[in-house]
Amino acid sequence: MSGHSTYNPQNPVLKWFEARLPIVGLIHSSFVAYPTPRNLNYWWTFGAILSVMLGVQIITGVVLAMHYTPHVDLAFNSVEHIMRDVNYGWLLRYMHANGASMFFIAVYIHMFRGLYYGSYKAPREVLWMLGVVIFLLMMATGFMGYVLPWGQMSLWGAIVITNLFSAIPIVGEYVTTWLWGGFSVDNPTLNRFFSLHYLLPFMIAGVVGLHIWALHVTGQNNPTGVEVKSTSDTVAFTPYATLKDGFAVVCFFIFFAWFIFYTPNYLGHADNYIRANPLQTPAHIVPEWYFLPFYAILRAIPSKLGGVVAMFSAIIVLFFLPWLDTAKVRSAKYRPLYRYFFWIFVVVCILLGYIGASPPEGLYITVGRLLTAYYFLHFLVILPVLGLVEKPLPLPASITEAVLGPNHGGVSVVPSSSAAAPERRA
Amino acid sequence: MATPSLVEPTRRDFLYLATGAVAVVGAGAVAWPFINQMNPDASTLALASTEVDIAPIAEGQSITVKWRGRPVFVRHRTAKEIEEGKAVPLSDLVDRAARNPNIDGGDTADATDQNRAAAGKEQWLIMIGTCTHLGCVPLGQAGDYDGWFCPCHGSHYDTAGRIRKGPAPENLHIPPYAFTNDTTIRIG
Ligand code: HEM
Ligand code: FES
Numbered sequence: 288m289s290g291h292s293t294y295n296p297q298n299p300v301l302k303w304f305e306a307r308l309p310i311v312g313l314i315h316s317s318f319v320a321y322p323t324p325r326n327l328n329y330w331w332t333f334g335a336i337l338s339v340m341l342g343v344q345i346i347t348g349v350v351l352a353m354h355y356t357p358h359v360d361l362a363f364n365s366v367e368h369i370m371r372d373v374n375y376g377w378l379l380r381y382m383h384a385n386g387a388s389m390f391f392i393a394v395y396i397h398m399f400r401g402l403y404y405g406s407y408k409a410p411r412e413v414l415w416m417l418g419v420v421i422f423l424l425m426m427a428t429g430f431m432g433y434v435l436p437w438g439q440m441s442l443w444g445a446i447v448i449t450n451l452f453s454a455i456p457i458v459g460e461y462v463t464t465w466l467w468g469g470f471s472v473d474n475p476t477l478n479r480f481f482s483l484h485y486l487l488p489f490m491i492a493g494v495v496g497l498h499i500w501a502l503h504v505t506g507q508n509n510p511t512g513v514e515v516k517s518t519s520d521t522v523a524f525t526p527y528a529t530l531k532d533g534f535a536v537v538c539f540f541i542f543f544a545w546f547i548f549y550t551p552n553y554l555g556h557a558d559n560y561i562r563a564n565p566l567q568t569p570a571h572i573v574p575e576w577y578f579l580p581f582y583a584i585l586r587a588i589p590s591k592l593g594g595v596v597a598m599f600s601a602i603i604v605l606f607f608l609p610w611l612d613t614a615k616v617r618s619a620k621y622r623p624l625y626r627y628f629f630w631i632f633v634v635v636c637i638l639l640g641y642i643g644a645s646p647p648e649g650l651y652i653t654v655g656r657l658l659t660a661y662y663f664l665h666f667l668v669i670l671p672v673l674g675l676v677e678k679p680l681p682l683p684a685s686i687t688e689a690v691l692g693p694n695h696g697g698v699s700v701v702p703s704s705s706a707a708a709p710e711r712r713a
Numbered sequence: 714m715a716t717p718s719l720v721e722p723t724r725r726d727f728l729y730l731a732t733g734a735v736a737v738v739g740a741g742a743v744a745w746p747f748i749n750q751m752n753p754d755a756s757t758l759a760l761a762s763t764e765v766d767i768a769p770i771a772e773g774q775s776i777t778v779k780w781r782g783r784p785v786f787v788r789h790r791t792a793k794e795i796e797e798g799k800a801v802p803l804s805d806l807v808d809r810a811a812r813n814p815n816i817d818g819g820d821t822a823d824a825t826d827q828n829r830a831a832a833g834k835e836q837w838l839i840m841i842g843t844c845t846h847l848g849c850v851p852l853g854q855a856g857d858y859d860g861w862f863c864p865c866h867g868s869h870y871d872t873a874g875r876i877r878k879g880p881a882p883e884n885l886h887i888p889p890y891a892f893t894n895d896t897t898i899r900i901g
Contacts, residue, residue, distance in 0.1 A: 446847070446849065448847075450847040450848040453847075467753075468753055468754065469757045469781075470783065473757075565779070565782060566777050566779060567850060568850040568864065568865065571864065589879070589880055590880060646867075
């Protein structure tokens with residue numbers, strides 16, 4: 288969304304239009320001529336996958352809303368009506384419900400990609416923080432969407448999550464009453480959740496716009512973590528990135544379709560096909576899989592306020608990550624110690640998810656506490672210290688050198704010695 | 714305004730500030746209806762009280778009734794449960810407040826068994842069946858203290874509905890209620 292457009296229309300109508308609203312030029316400079324690092328791997332296709340999934344959720348959601356009724360007496364039946372009566376309703380609903388899971392799979396991969404390659408470091412701090420904002424909005428959207436079918440998990444998930452706010456000292460009770468519009472999760476709650484569930488994806492789309500804007504100001508990071516130095520380090524977005532992203536989206540859609548057509552309820556919970564009953568809690572409440580690690584952190588702390596604070600901190604800490612990581616080298620490829628800690632952290636997050644799905648008793652509690660402690664230790668102790676003690680491996684002089692070997696270090700444009708020297712010292 | 718240290722505040726500065734202040738108040742006044750519309754509406758606030766016939770509840774049985782969209786437990790306690798409830802010294806309690814609006818000093822009175830059970834009818838225990846942790850409905854006659862156990866995150870309540878172990882911070886709350894005769898209570 289920045290840089291000089293090389294778009295130069297010859298057609299008189301396009302010329303006339305471009306002089307009045309240069310939007311075609313903007314698209315051209317952002318998605319056609321835009322230079323992308325030549326060494327991007329498939330982990331870089333998840334941004335495109337995420338954009339496509341947002342589109343999928345919005346389109347399927349808008350059509351579901353044509354058949355859905357946000358009322359406690361009618362919501363559950365209207366979802367069954369979508370499943371049984373509406374033409375292709377089953378398909379639209381399964382696309383939307385599984386689409387939410389796919390969206391989160393993609394966002395987690397996208398975020399871990401950023402962690403591995405140090406994409407959050409200067410000058411991409413704002414880009415990263417906008418990503419965390421998108422993540423928060425997605426969590427709110429997914430949570431409110433899950434309430435809409437008004438099954439047992441919908442209701443009890445909503446009760447447990449909204450009650451988190453009752454932990455706030457003094458005003459907690461007023462806040463929950465205000466959120467509910469009553470004294471419990473009831474019709475006013477469902478009604479407003481539907482309204483907000485409709486709104487938030489469009490807010491996400493807005494923040495995605497800012498995210499891409501920030502990306503195009505700083506340029507993309509890449510697997511070496513070395514900044515682009517010459518035109519030989521990049522290739523044009525179209526056709527290179529467009530086609531690679533397109534191919535990745537098609538592969539992702541195959542994975543997505545497998546869930547829709549072969550195991551559409553695998554990622555959901557059977558109890559959500561039982562109509563909501565405010566007098567009976569299901570024996571085992573679990574949130575959607577994508578919230579499980581955070582749910583485990585909530586339960587690890589044996590105090591109400593403490594648990595809530597820990598859970599929110601687990602996300603808030605991500606905002607500070609660019610400053611907590613003191614290492615100058617971005618990519619884990621050149622950080623021999625961080626590479627191990629990264630993978631330990633991935634395993635810890637997956638185990639936290641497992642603990643979040645297990646009953647809160649016995650060994651699960653102890654293990655959950657240890658993992659929670661490690662989660663925070665990673666950000667607050669390991670990352671700051673690692674940057675000071677770790678000795679990074681020598682960096683390539685340029686992306687071109689990393690791809691083609693040492694004799695090609697960007698010779699075509701800048702003398703390799705002058706451009707390469709500062710990076711080698713890092 | 715550019716070099717405030719050299720220039721006396723002028724009438725124009727005052728007008729800027731005054732205009733700004735009025736704009737802030739105006740914005741707040743407009744925002745309030747949009748915030749307050751989310752609070753409970755008149756029809757929700759007007760929810761009637763609930764009458765419960767407790768004659769059919771034998772000793773050792775409980776029922777759950779719905780009041781204000783929430784479950785209320787009405788339990789006919791056994792002699793053993795009452796005894797267990799009485800045997801607990803206050804110093805063992807996590808939350809020492811009775812949480813009973815039907816007695817003097819509601820939230821400040823001690824959480825003795827007597828202050829939790831119905832006045833003069835210690836076999837009856839009437840409580841809002843919402844875990845004070847995150848709002849699940851605890852299961853009756855379960856957990857380490859013979860009272861209620863919340864399966865959501867593992868809170869244990871004793872035979873007087875007092876929190877003993879787990880993440881819940883408070884005893885189960887008691888709703889406002891009254892006996893209209895020996896076998897009927899009105900909740901709310
Ligand atoms: C960020 C994008 C979105 C996410 C992550 C998301 C997530 C969800 C989830 C998890 C459900 C519950 C599915 C189920 O278990 O049945 C749901 C339901 C629903 N969503 Fe969305 N949604 C998104 C966008 C939208 C949009 C833009 C609309 C437009 C109005 C919409 C309308 C609905 C409706 C009507 C339902 C209830 C029907 C059903 O349960 O299938 N959603 N959403
Ligand atoms: S809601 Fe009861 S223990 Fe959490």
